[in-house]
Amino acid sequence: MTETADELSAPLGQTEKRRRRRIRLPITVLQALAIILGLFLVVFVGFALFSDNPLGGEPVARVAINEGVKPDDKAAVKPEAKSNANADHGAAAAKQEGGERKTVTIIDGSSGARQEVAIGAGGETAEPGSAAAASQMPGVDPRLLEKSRYGMIPVMADGVKPFTAYAADADRAKAARMPAIAIVIGGLGVGAAKTVDAIMKLPPAVTLAFTPYGSDPTKLAERARTQRHEILLQVPMEPYDYPDNDPGPQTLLSTLGPDQNIDRLFWHMSRLQGYVGIGNFMGARFVATEAAMQPIVNEAAKRGLALFDDGAAPRSVAASLATGRAMPFAKGDVAIDAVPTPVEIDSALAKLESLAKERGVAVGTASALPVSIDRIGTWIKGLDRKGILLVPLTTAMLKSKSN
Known part of the structure; x- marks a missing residue:
């Protein structure tokens, strides 16, 4: 009774309760799960953005090189792992020559073409941009390369010029006797799909011009040369509306000194190998400025390269400068897809024939x-019956020089 009386007489809120208090968490279970998932997403996105893995997502094949293989052992060393079946190139086998030089046979998934690519000692691939890496490129003559601070760049050696060494095969005697047309497809390297279309859908006599940009211009240029196309390097140059219209990083500018522009030229030259010459990528102001253009032409001539002017700049001084250095030169006569419709492209091709x-x-x-590749490919098939020969750009340059 006493306890009951005490409870009844105690002030409100001060009654002593013997039962245990309930513990309440600051967040619910669902909130905790949401926080954990959010942290996981942040870590995943951060890894994707800042991870230094330029080949992430690309098919990869690891090849084991048996150091004990003898020169007379004909058994191929099998790859440890298979590459993705959709990859353009697959490693088929590896072999060791003379106990020192090791190679991997690469099979082009589109054409079935096979090529031997050397790898460094102990199965290590050569560092990109190094002399060893350049010497592993199919058809690239290591004698015609020298090291710059950006990587390997072309050079003339032992009287051999890159223009001569990398020119596509052509019947020049036949070209001298009949009308000839050269086609240059430019802007390649950025956009792998359209670049591969040009490489695979057009015949080898079509010359392909690569910009120095894109994730891997070297790989695409190698593929073009494997398909027997000759290639050009397009060097970004200053247009009249620069910087509103910006060709890209390391653009050659008329406001820079010769040393600065030559340094930028070397950066572009190091991005791929095996080209016969250089051409302008945009650059209406630059190619019309003799003081800026002269050192570039001199450098290209000294290195045994040709010069190509796409013909877009009426005031270009490229032709006169190239003539002064007696270097192979050509200028575009017709912009085939200036208006990219089938009717206008066909009209431009007819003008080219004339x-x-x-x-x-x-x-x-x-x-x-795509419309350009399609119409040009169809047009080429009918050239023979018109008495016109499709030739690589180098053949057109030599024919123009002899005329």
Whole structure:
């Protein structure tokens, strides 16, 4: 009774309760799960953005090199792991020559073409941009390379020029006797799909021009040369509306000194190998400025390269400067897909035919738009019956020089 009376007489809120208090968590279980998932997403996105793995997502094949293989052992060493079946290139086998030089046979998934690519001692691939890496590129002559601070760049050696060494095969005697047309497809390297379309859908006589940009211009340039196309390096140059219209990093500028522009030229030159010459990528102001253009032409001539002007700048001084250095030169006569419709492209190709018959040789330029590739490919099939020969750009340059 006493306890009951005490409870009844005690002030409100001060009653002593013997039962245990309930513990309440600051967050619910669902909130905790949401926080954990959020942290996981942040870590995943951070890894994707800042991880230094430029080949992430690409098919990879690891090849084991048996150090004990003898020169007379004909058994191929099998790859440890298979690459993705959809990859353009797959490692088929590896072999060791003379107990020192090791190679991997690469099979092109589109054409079935096979090529031997050397790898460094102990199964290590050569460092990109190094002399060893350049010497492993199919068809690239290591004698025609020298080291710059950006990587390997072309050079003339032992009287051999890159222009001569990397020119595509052509019947030059036949080209001298009949009208000839060269086609240059430019802007390649950025956009692997359209670049591969140009490489695979157009015949080897079509010359392909690569910009120095893109994730792997070297790989695409190698593929083009494997398909027997000759290639050009397009060097980004200053247009009249620069910087509103910016060709890209390391653009050659008329406001820079010769040493600065030559340094930028070397950066572009180091991005791929095996090209016969250089051409302008945009650059209407630069190619019209003799003081800026002269050192570039001199450097290209000294290195045994040709010069190509796409013909877009009416005031270009490229032709006169190239003539002064007696270097191979050509200028685009017709921009085939200036208006990218089937009717206008066909009209431009007809104009190109007329010029070739009138002057003996003509050069057309185009981009790798699907409609351009389609119309040019169809047009090429009918050239023989028109008495016109499709030739690589180098052959057109030599024919123009002899005329």
